[in-house]
Amino acid sequence: MDTNTTAHHGNRKVMNRFDVTQRLVARLHKNEAVIGGIGNTNFDLWMAGQRPQNFYMLGSMGLACPIALGVALAQPGRGVVALEGDGSLLMQLSCLATIGTLKPKNLLILVMDNACYQITGSQPTATASNVDLVGVARASGLESSHWAADEPSFEHLVERCLAEPGPHLIAVRIDGKSATGSTERDPVAIRQRFMRGISTAA
Amino acid sequence: MDAAASRPWHVVLHAVLKSNKVRLFTYVPDRVLTPLIKIAHDDPDLLTLVATREEEALGIVTGAYMGGMLGVVAMQTSGFATIPNALASLAVPYQIPLLMIVSERGTLGEFNLGQAMVCRTMRPVLDALGIETHTITRLDELEFIADRSIQQAVMTQAPVALILSPLLTGGKVFRS
Ligand SMILES: Cc1ncc(C[n+]2csc(CCOP(=O)(O)OP(=O)(O)O)c2C)c(N)n1
Numbered sequence: 001m002d003t004n005t006t007a008h009h010g011n012r013k014v015m016n017r018f019d020v021t022q023r024l025v026a027r028l029h030k031n032e033a034v035i036g037g038i039g040n041t042n043f044d045l046w047m048a049g050q051r052p053q054n055f056y057m058l059g060s061m062g063l064a065c066p067i068a069l070g071v072a073l074a075q076p077g078r079g080v081v082a083l084e085g086d087g088s089l090l091m092q093l094s095c096l097a098t099i100g101t102l103k104p105k106n107l108l109i110l111v112m113d114n115a116c117y118q119i120t121g122s123q124p125t126a127t128a129s130n131v132d133l134v135g136v137a138r139a140s141g142l143e144s145s146h147w148a149a150d151e152p153s154f155e156h157l158v159e160r161c162l163a164e165p166g167p168h169l170i171a172v173r174i175d176g177k178s179a180t181g182s183t184e185r186d187p188v189a190i191r192q193r194f195m196r197g198i199s200t201a202a
Numbered sequence: 203m204d205a206a207a208s209r210p211w212h213v214v215l216h217a218v219l220k221s222n223k224v225r226l227f228t229y230v231p232d233r234v235l236t237p238l239i240k241i242a243h244d245d246p247d248l249l250t251l252v253a254t255r256e257e258e259a260l261g262i263v264t265g266a267y268m269g270g271m272l273g274v275v276a277m278q279t280s281g282f283a284t285i286p287n288a289l290a291s292l293a294v295p296y297q298i299p300l301l302m303i304v305s306e307r308g309t310l311g312e313f314n315l316g317q318a319m320v321c322r323t324m325r326p327v328l329d330a331l332g333i334e335t336h337t338i339t340r341l342d343e344l345e346f347i348a349d350r351s352i353q354q355a356v357m358t359q360a361p362v363a364l365i366l367s368p369l370l371t372g373g374k375v376f377r378s
Contacts, residue, residue, distance in 0.1 A: 035265070055268070059291020063261035066253075070265020070273070073226065073249060078269075094254035095261075102251060187295040195268050 008132040013150040014173050017112050018044045018180045020154060024081070024110065025049055027158050031202050032079035033071050033194075036183075037064035039119040041083040041112055043179030052197025056183045056190050062092030065099065065109055071198070072104040078202035079106050079162055086113040086127045093136065096169075100141020105165040108158075109137075114174045122176055137169040145169040211341055211370050212238040215303070216245070218348040219274060222356070224301065225249060226266050226273030228259035230281050234305040234371045238276065256281035257288045264298050272356065274301040279308050280320045282363075286327050293361045294331055300361035301352055306337070310368040313376035324365075334362045339369035 021044045028034070028051070035055045036042025041064070042056040055071075057064055068082035089096075089111055099107065115128035127133060137145035144161065148154035148170055161168035184190075209217075215238060219227070227242040227250040229235065242250040249271075253259035256277045263273035282304050293300040308314075308321025328335045334354065336347050348364055355362040368374075 033269075057292070058295070060257075060261065060288045063257065063264075063288060063292060066258045066261025067265035067268075070226075070262040070267070070271075071269040072265075073262070074266040074269025074271035092255070092258060092261075095258050097254055098251070098258065098262075188297050191268065191296045191298075198269060 008130075008135070009173055011149070012147055012173050014175050015148070015151060015154070016177060017041070017114070017174045018047060019151070020112070020172050020174065021045055021048045021083070023151065023155055024158055025051070027155065027162065030079055031198070031200070032081055032162065033068070033075070033198050034081045034083065035064045035068040035071070037082070037084040037088045039085065040179040041085055043182045045083055046183040047179065047181040052193050054197070055194040058183070058185055058187060062088045062095075064088065065092065065095045068107060068109070069095070069099055069102070069104060072107040073102075075198065075202065076104070076106055078198065079108065081108045081110060083110050083112065085118075086111060086115065086133060087117040087125045089133060090125055090127075090131070096137050096140035096142060099167050100137075103141065104167055107167045108161045109167070109169040111169065111171040112174050113171050114176050116176060118176060118178060134169065134171050142167050142169050146171070148172045210237070211344055211366070212241055214341070214344050215348055216241045218345055218352065220248075222349065222352040223272055224274055224352070225271050226263060227251075227276065228253050228262055228273060229276035230254070230256050230259065230278070232276070232278035232281070232305045232307075233374050234366070235276055235278070235303075238303075256285050260285055260288045260293060260300060263300055264292055264296070267298055267300075272299070272301070274303055276303040276305070278305050279324055280317065282324050283320045286331070289331055289333070289361065294333070297359040298361060299355040299359055301355060302361065302363040304363055304365045305371065306365050306367050307374060310373060311375055328363055334360060335365065336363070337365040337367050339367040341370060344370065
């Protein structure tokens with residue numbers, strides 16, 4: 001079932017979260033920190049390989065980008081990636097205003113837009129009708145905000161965004177599938193592993 | 203303590219943050235906090251930023267802590283009322299030394315019923331989450347309480363709330 005067919009999506013290909021996450025992880029060569037948002041984004045990040053530089057958010061819906069911003073401010077020499085669902089980003093949309101104002105060079109936001117709140121029953125989000133999150137991000141001061149047209153376009157965008165000063169945002173249309181597994185749920189272990197993972201030079 | 207007593211509360215608090223190696227100051231504005239916010243912005247060694255929501259500030263400070271930068275969230279009572287979910291699902295279970303400075307509205311001469319109601323929700327939430335909380339009413343106790351509480355938060359990896367009473371700050375009063 002694909003309800004992800006609104007005008008602002010044009011001919012963009014509908015991709016898959018796990019596949020796209022694997023393609024991202026394969027392009028992380030500098031111990032970049034990755035913050036997985038609530039539910040599916042952190043589950044598929046976990047399934048794509050448990051890098052010590054990954055942080056898995058078990059609650060706090062909408063805070064993947066703020067957490068990533070905090071890491072980016074504390075470690076300006078390290079690339080930081082936030083993985084967020086469209087529903088989660090819509091909940092904390094104003095974080096784009098903060099990021100667009102501070103303009104951290106080392107931050108990349110990756111939005112997995114399935115046009116619904118998949119994990120709670122696939123109720124449609126506002127991106128299913130008229131909201132274009134790339135447009136919102138651009139208007140918030142993230143000039144380098146892009147839709148990925150297909151998988152090769154996604155890979156090219158990731159490589160460019162990791163190499164050039166940001167902040168950047170890449171949005172991907174994805175299908176309505178759930179994640180391929182789930183994360184171990186021990187918050188203290190997650191934090192300690194992450195802190196060790198980003199304690200050495202990037 | 204005499205020297206401390208002659209300095210205003212915001213100067214004392216800023217000095218305590220500095221001596222405890224706080225390098226990030228996030229806030230959502232509050233009238234009473236204005237002098238503290240100003241001194242933070244004027245300090246070139248402190249990264250001071252305004253967040254759009256207190257929850258967002260909590261996320262930023264959490265990420266910064268994990269990246270090696272200690273930070274604080276300064277907010278008003280009504281701002282605190284927006285963060286219980288983020289406290290309960292992020293700061294507390296992940297054991298983050300989240301430093302919270304709350305300017306207390308809603309008591310000791312409050313003129314807005316909404317603020318008074320919001321204020322009543324704050325301490326029960328902090329108690330329910332088992333968060334170390336101190337209400338600071340006296341200038342001569344400010345340095346000791348703030349300094350020791352921040353040290354404890356860092357050493358025990360736990361959030362702490364420092365509530366600044368109108369007895370300390372003067373609060374916000376109605377002027378007709
Ligand atoms: C504050 C808050 N409100 C609601 C929920 C319930 N909830 C958990 S995940 C989720 C949907 C997330 O949607 P999205 O970010 O688009 O990710 P998807 O599930 O589509 O992958 C919701 C509504 C929650 N956990 N916290």
